[in-house]
Amino acid sequence: MDTGIGAAVTRKEDFRFLTGQGNYTDDIARPGQAHAVFVRSVVAHANLRSVDTEAASAMPGVVAVFTGDDLEGVGGVPCGFAPDGGPMNEPPRPVLAQGKVRFVGDMVAMVIAETLEQARDAAEAVDVDYNEIPAVVSMEAAQAEGAPTLHDLDDNSCFSWGIGDAEATDAAFARADHVTTLELVNNRKCPNAIEPRAAIGEYDSAHDSYTLYTTSQNPHVIRLLMGAFVLGIPEHKLRVVSPDVGGGFGSKIPHYPEEIAVTWAGKQVGRPVKWTAERTESFLSDTHGRDHITRVELACTSDGEFLGLRVHTQANMGAYLSTFGPLIPTYLYGTLLAGLYTTPAIRCDVVGVFTNTAPVDAERGAGRPEATFLLERVVETAARELGIDPVELRRRNFIPADALPYQTPVIVQYDSGNYEGVLDRAAEAADYAGFARRREEARSRGRLRGIGFAGYIEACGMAPSNIAGIIGARAGLFEAAQVRVHPTGSVSVYTGSHSHGQGHETTFAQIVSDRLGIPFENVDVVHGDTDQIPFGMGTYGSRSLAVGGSAICKALDKIIAKGKKIAAHALEAGESDIDFESGEFRVRGTDKSVGFGDIALSAYVPHNYPLEELEPGLDEGAFYDPANFTFPAGCHICEVEVDPETGTTQIVNWNAVDDFGKIVNPMIVDGQVHGGIAHGVGQAMLENCAYDEESGQLLSGSLTDYCIPRADDLPSFHIETTETPCPHNPLGVKGCGEAGAIAAPAALINAITDAIGVAHVDMPATPEKVWAALQSAQGE
Amino acid sequence: MYEFNYRRASSVSDAVASSGQSDDASYLAGGMTLIPVLKFRLASPSDIIDLAGLGELKGIRTENGAVVVGAMTTHAEVAGSSEVRQPIPALADLAESIGDPQVRNRGTIGGSIANADPAADYPAAVVGLGATVHTNSRTIGADDFFTDMFETALEPGELVTAVSFPVPDRAAYMKFPNPASRYAIVGVMVSQSGEEVRVAVTGAGGSVFRVPEMEQALAVNFAPEAVAGISVSADGLNEDIHASPEYRAHLVTVMARRAVAAAG
């Protein structure tokens, strides 16, 4: 069976997951561990008159009760990004509230007890006296004249940022024949990883060192942030372990106050302290995603040539800045606004706003779904207004394949792609030509059928560290790998790309098996432990394969180079005459060869070995810093049928053609695309993170009110990939984890608006919204 | 959860007696509502009296032409029973539309109607089919059973033992589910038994209600057109993040019309 690059190998990790042998943070029971429960604010905005812990402290089994006062002097939760090009208000975020709470779910106290139930009982006995302040829940309320401020600032603004040439854009609008304008909401989402967040903090007094077990997508980043910026623990005294992690969708990137609290408390109480979120707690306190209000204008000529794009966005930051909160609606957003098109002038202005809601950070796609949504919505709308077929309008404006690499007016340079080819293939797969017939047939059944397109491009493979630094990231964005060949030729790979469901243990093993010509079973992938892995920046932004995989390739190159030296010695040939292929080192042009396993053995049993020139052992590490982002692109076409009486939308067809560059495991790619589309459909049709505008209470704090897509909400997908390899990484790969979530919302809303003949329906396009849109269209 | 005393009842009279002796007892049927409520710490009964062992409350039988469903019969049993489906397919369909397989395998008819969730399906069946609720001490007519949101005519400690459904000439249930919970945003049961027509609506209001105007129109002409033009007022209907009162009012008409069409 082929297990190399390109083979649909079934996932190694699934055996342990499907047989209940996964090891998640909550599965870990440390000797002597105590249980923590956080007392969370039940109001959205209040000064704390007092937090009385006396009764709670006296309850059975209680080990300790801590409040913000106990943590004075412990640093606040840091933010990892400040967009360049303007000041950013960065108010402190205390671990436990100090004098004030700013959203429902903000942490007021920490109760530690022998058992979880005892901790819960005692948490209820903590008496918090709230002096309520009116909450500002919407961005409009937060920015209103005289609005109450969350922080010690003049108002609730966080930053004001822009990208692109404003003058050139104004000039483009001045000479446009036609301007299409849309006002859009990009709805707030709760990421809802199936595994809730959890953390265990432990202090080892014998070595004066700390261990944090946590559900993180990037344990090294947590070590850096918490160790250096909060608790002042040097790296060699702080171990962060993220064992199996059950999904994240971005919500497990940030550094959270609970991680700090358990680590700090573990030392205070002298025993491990464990916390696991309940589902409602996750809804309240995991970072949320999206939440933009945008006005977009597209200037065109009468025959549909795009001249300019102007975007004004308000981005909700929530009550505090999460680790990468300000990155998402700035550089991960504005830089993608050229989309697949040659629009020569683009200007995007964004204001970040504080509100009394949970902090907002990355969620699958992070910034790019927002950019794609507005762009593909406005393009589709322009096509309708101009009376040009939406496929044709896109064709007229595509960046031609021979123009790549292509410098956009918003900083990024696309590396490779064939956008028209992708659209053509998708339109063919979707039988666009036959759509009119299908629409007629649906009408005869009383259904309104519509079709919607979304082309997309994303910047993945984050990121060249120098660029990351210029735009405001307070970190490098390389990846690290270690390839350890053992004496008998089996291999352990240590990667800084943490897997929280993506299947790295399989994909990365395929790369190693392929490159070294050794059996797939002989390779194991290790991740998620800062004591084992040299370094790592983690998994997000579809970066694992493009950056983490490339680091592994670099280390493999070093292994092969060293192997050639050993082989040259063994085969008594010159090093430059040795070729390595299919696991054999061979003297070029001869039948003299030696297998990889023999070379590995002689590296560890160096009896016949060039010891004067070469160290024993076969164990190489590499750091890889990408030369550019990667730019996956594609086209999704969605067909829906709407029941005009109820407004219910049924998705009847979904065709996607994606260009992810080279593909290592097509089965895993299919899974990522399916999941991504489901994610996007959820946002566009079902998921609505709703707060009460007055009280700031979360109205969608459980799965009976927050609708996650289920199998019966989705059609069978038809998906294909095309392949223009990434020119600047060794695997030629681009990334696939977010594509569906980026493309799907625009495709779906374009299809629904096409079906019912209205300009726009806000997400989530629930039956009621679709019905109301139909009602008002009929009223006109 | 708070602490409570757990007892497994050995008979209906034992259950009722245990309940009478306790400060604040709750019967436990399928637990699909009660257990989450306990886990959320929204209730703190002193005693939980488990009805799981009571064979006398389980099962479906036909009695005097009516289908009698024991209080501890699960939704899955009702959905899968030919004794229900043959005479009253609408009732089996309704049971089939509840929640998901796990919920249908645990949740019971007694628990559902005793709980009287405004979005639950069974209230539409009880009222829409003109059923009779049997308790340990009396029988209660459908129209008197559901009194308000989460409120019924049951006295403290009174135990539902069975629900008996007369067999209609025709009936159908149409449900517009909440996309997240799959409870009813609006569910309408329509039935005709001789001269009598019933139209019962769940999900839309604080408690299940009938629509007399539709019933009268259908009594004259049992056809979809008869109700197409009849709407209920949005005043006082439920409002939440899933649906406005106006939309619910609109759905009542649509679901009623479709139910009539399906009843054939």
Ligand SMILES: Cc1cc2nc3c(=O)[nH]c(=O)nc-3n(C[C@H](O)[C@H](O)[C@H](O)COP(=O)(O)OP(=O)(O)OC[C@H]3O[C@@H](n4cnc5c(N)ncnc54)[C@H](O)[C@@H]3O)c2cc1C
């Ligand atoms: C995820 C989910 C989805 C659901 N979806 C739906 C849906 O789509 N439609 C729908 O209608 N329902 C739905 N339900 C509710 C479910 O179907 C049950 O009907 C409901 O939970 C109550 O039944 P139970 O047997 O579980 O009762 P329990 O939870 O055990 O009890 C509920 C209440 O009734 C009382 N009680 C129970 N039995 C009796 C009795 N014989 N006499 C007097 N009092 C009694 C209990 O004391 C308690 O107060 C859903 C539930 C869940 C968890």
